[in-house]
Amino acid sequence: MAKKKDSKIEKTVEKKEKVITIASVFQVLGQQGAKSRTELAQKIVDNLANKGITTNVKGKEIKKERVAQQICAMIRDIKNERGKDKNSWWSQFTVEEDKEHVKLIKK
Numbered sequence: 001m002a003k004k005k006d007s008k009i010e011k012t013v014e015k016k017e018k019v020i021t022i023a024s025v026f027q028v029l030g031q032q033g034a035k036s037r038t039e040l041a042q043k044i045v046d047n048l049a050n051k052g053i054t055t056n057v058k059g060k061e062i063k064k065e066r067v068a069q070q071i072c073a074m075i076r077d078i079k080n081e082r083g084k085d086k087n088s089w090w091s092q093f094t095v096e097e098d099k100e101h102v103k104l105i106k107k
Helices: 022-032 037-050 064-079
Strands: 093-097 102-106
Touching: 022 037, 022 064, 022 102, 037 064, 064 093
Parallel strands: none
Antiparallel strands: 093 102
């Protein structure tokens, strides 16, 4: 009969530093609202610059025009309820948008 050895497995969990991304800033500032998507993009760029973040994770410069494109894509994902089955962050918001303002509303 084979003997079983008692083995202790130690797990070390390293806490990862939270990475500030355009999407994470969009969630916060989007809930505060803005007059337009362009203004929201400028707020995001300014917020990241104030924190010393001027490049994205790929090392490219963060520009207002590119952030505006990303905002449009994220709003589209929210409206299409993308990731609802996986409970993605954009499925937890709705978008309130007209000619005078754009704002994220938490469900």
